[in-house]
Amino acid sequence: MTPQIAEQRDLFALFGVAPLRGRSDERLSVERAVTLAELEAAKAAAGSVLPTAEMSLCVDVLLDDTTDGAAATRKRKGKRKPVTDLEALRELVKVGTQDRPGTYRFLGSEGEVLYVGKSKQLRTRLLSYFRAEWPHDKGARILWRAARIEWEYQPSEFAALLRELRLIKQLRPRYNWMMKRDARHYCFVKLTPGVAPKLTVTRDASGDERGVYFGPYLSAGRVGEALRELSDVLGLRDCANDVRMHFRDQEELPVLAMPRTPGCIRHEIGKCLGPCVAAVTERVYTAQLALARAFLDGTSDGPLEALTARMQAHSDALEFERAAQSRDKLQRLELLRLQLEKLRFAVETLTFAYPVTGHGNETRVYLVKRGTVRADLKLPVSRREQLEFAEWSRRIFHAPERPTRQVPTHEIDELLLLSSWFQRNPGEFSRTLAPEQAVREFGA
DNA sequence: AGACTCGCCGTCCTGGAAGG
DNA sequence: CCTTCCAGGACGGCGAGTCT
Numbered sequence: 316m317t318p319q320i321a322e323q324r325d326l327f328a329l330f331g332v333a334p335l336r337g338r339s340d341e342r343l344s345v346e347r348a349v350t351l352a353e354l355e356a357a358k359a360a361a362g363s364v365l366p367t368a369e370m371s372l373c374v375d376v377l378l379d380d381t382t383d384g385a386a387a388t389r390k391r392k393g394k395r396k397p398v399t400d401l402e403a404l405r406e407l408v409k410v411g412t413q414d415r416p417g418t419y420r421f422l423g424s425e426g427e428v429l430y431v432g433k434s435k436q437l438r439t440r441l442l443s444y445f446r447a448e449w450p451h452d453k454g455a456r457i458l459w460r461a462a463r464i465e466w467e468y469q470p471s472e473f474a475a476l477l478r479e480l481r482l483i484k485q486l487r488p489r490y491n492w493m494m495k496r497d498a499r500h501y502c503f504v505k506l507t508p509g510v511a512p513k514l515t516v517t518r519d520a521s522g523d524e525r526g527v528y529f530g531p532y533l534s535a536g537r538v539g540e541a542l543r544e545l546s547d548v549l550g551l552r553d554c555a556n557d558v559r560m561h562f563r564d565q566e567e568l569p570v571l572a573m574p575r576t577p578g579c580i581r582h583e584i585g586k587c588l589g590p591c592v593a594a595v596t597e598r599v600y601t602a603q604l605a606l607a608r609a610f611l612d613g614t615s616d617g618p619l620e621a622l623t624a625r626m627q628a629h630s631d632a633l634e635f636e637r638a639a640q641s642r643d644k645l646q647r648l649e650l651l652r653l654q655l656e657k658l659r660f661a662v663e664t665l666t667f668a669y670p671v672t673g674h675g676n677e678t679r680v681y682l683v684k685r686g687t688v689r690a691d692l693k694l695p696v697s698r699r700e701q702l703e704f705a706e707w708s709r710r711i712f713h714a715p716e717r718p719t720r721q722v723p724t725h726e727i728d729e730l731l732l733l734s735s736w737f738q739r740n741p742g743e744f745s746r747t748l749a750p751e752q753a754v755r756e757f758g759a
Numbered sequence: 760a761g762a763c764t765c766g767c768c769g770t771c772c773t774g775g776a777a778g779g
Numbered sequence: 780c781c782t783t784c785c786a787g788g789a790c791g792g793c794g795a796g797t798c799t
Contacts, residue, residue: 435774439781443773446782453771 397459398424405445408464412438415674416475417468418482421461428486430457433479435472471673473681473736473743477688480732504529504542504611511560511590511600513552514542514607529611544644545610548618549603550588550595553581560590562597619645665733668708668753670694670746680704680757682711683747686730695757705758712750 417437421429434440441464447454469475505517506527517528546553552560582589590600609615622645629638665686672678678694689711695704737744748756 432772440773442781 399462401445401458404464405442408438408441412441412466413468414438415468416470416472417466418475418478419464419466420482420488421457422463422465423460424462428488429460430488431479431482431486433475435475437466437468441466468674470677470679471671473671474673474679476732476736480729506608511552511562512604514546516542545607545618547586548622548644549607550586551603551607552587552590554591561593562590562595562600563593564596665730665737667747667749668757670748680753682707683733684711686733687726688729698759701757701759705754708750708754708758
């Protein structure tokens with residue numbers, strides 16, 4: 316822990332609030348010199364007994380102040396002032412904007428983007444910022460740091476939502492932490508990279524570019540159970556990341572270096588192929604892994620078939636108790652498979668053309684495939700435009716499917732956005748057209 | 760002990776209705 | 780035309796419980 320971070324931990328302790336879990340690094344990693352004397356002063360100014368909201372606010376304002384460095388803070392004697400003339404800025408917005416859907420951004424004095432937002436009614440939204448009270452309202456805190464405001468109109472609320480997401484991802488404005496999708500409601504199945512990969516459940520699909528992710532799914536707990544069953548059936552490892560793996564065919568390894576006893580009991584009871592004790596060749600382990608991937612993709616019932624065969628074998632050998640155990644496992648796995656199918660969001664259903672008529676009766680057609688917008692086209696009118704539309708449709712919808720159904724990590728936010736949009740506006744879903752239908756309707 | 764998960768609850772953001 | 784108020788949904792903090 317750097318001295319600065321340690322000091323800022325003290326800051327949080329001082330105000331009686333815990334560092335924001337998970338996000339603390341984002342908020343604390345900026346190297347800022349904050350002295351305890353300054354914190355004490357701020358605390359005194361705020362009063363010693365504060366409700367939680369006020370305490371967070373205090374920390375918020377203080378961090379705002381210290382972003383420019385302690386020197387700048389010291390220089391800025393007396394009360395804080397807005398960076399720019401708010402009356403002039405308000406007049407600019409008042410005169411220059413219309414009540415239409417659009418996105419806006421607040422920029423700081425260095426031109427850095429502070430906040431990106433969207434609204435169905437841009438003008439009303441922007442003017443509401445000028446009524447916010449400093450320092451209590453977040454809107455005012457953003458406004459006071461802003462040197463200027465930029466905005467752009469969008470043809471519809473949907474278009475504005477999409478544009479906002481893309482701008483936030485591109486610009487990563489510091490006041491947009493709030494916009495982060497609720498990661499707690501979703502989880503992903505991760506195939507870890509490295510020797511003898513294993514399956515894990517994770518809530519963060521953005522961290523590891525080398526991992527392969529499936530999802531998003533709901534309820535990490537149930538997905539975890541499903542994975543345990545799956546790993547058991549296929550003999551995949553389930554041990555800690557730091558356990559060394561040795562395949563039997565890794566001949567360059569000195570025999571003496573290989574551990575003789577497995578790190579866990581799963582190999583002994585036949586639930587793990589035992590890559591930790593070189594009990595399996597890489598080829599066999601990789602084949603089992605492929606079965607797991609296919610199962611998660613929904614393209615293969617290999618694990619279910621394996622269990623069915625096992626059950627039949629026990630039954631044939633008159634081992635009825637073992638057969639019953641296999642049947643129970645099979646049922647659990649089938650149930651979990653059903654859950655995974657049900658929980659799998661959007662990927663299968665969010666493939667269509669989505670015409671949206673917006674401002675000035677302008678209609679845009681969004682070509683959505685597997686939960687992400689692949690093209691945003693003007694509603695075709697002329698013959699040439701119709702041909703173009705047909706060509707785009709063909710290129711997007713007829714493109715070969717990815718080998719798996721996993722969602723690339725950079726597309727997950729958009730998938731979640733579309734998913735929540737159509738959940739919130741079920742009526743919009745009925746306006747979508749299947750790819751072939753769209754070509755008949757809009758194509759040449 | 761630290762990381763992770765989950766449910767509860769307060770806060771924030773937004774759109775829309777009502778009123779001046 | 781502008782402001783105020785309200786409702787609904789999304790989001791984050793917190794604490795308890797569980798896992799490693």
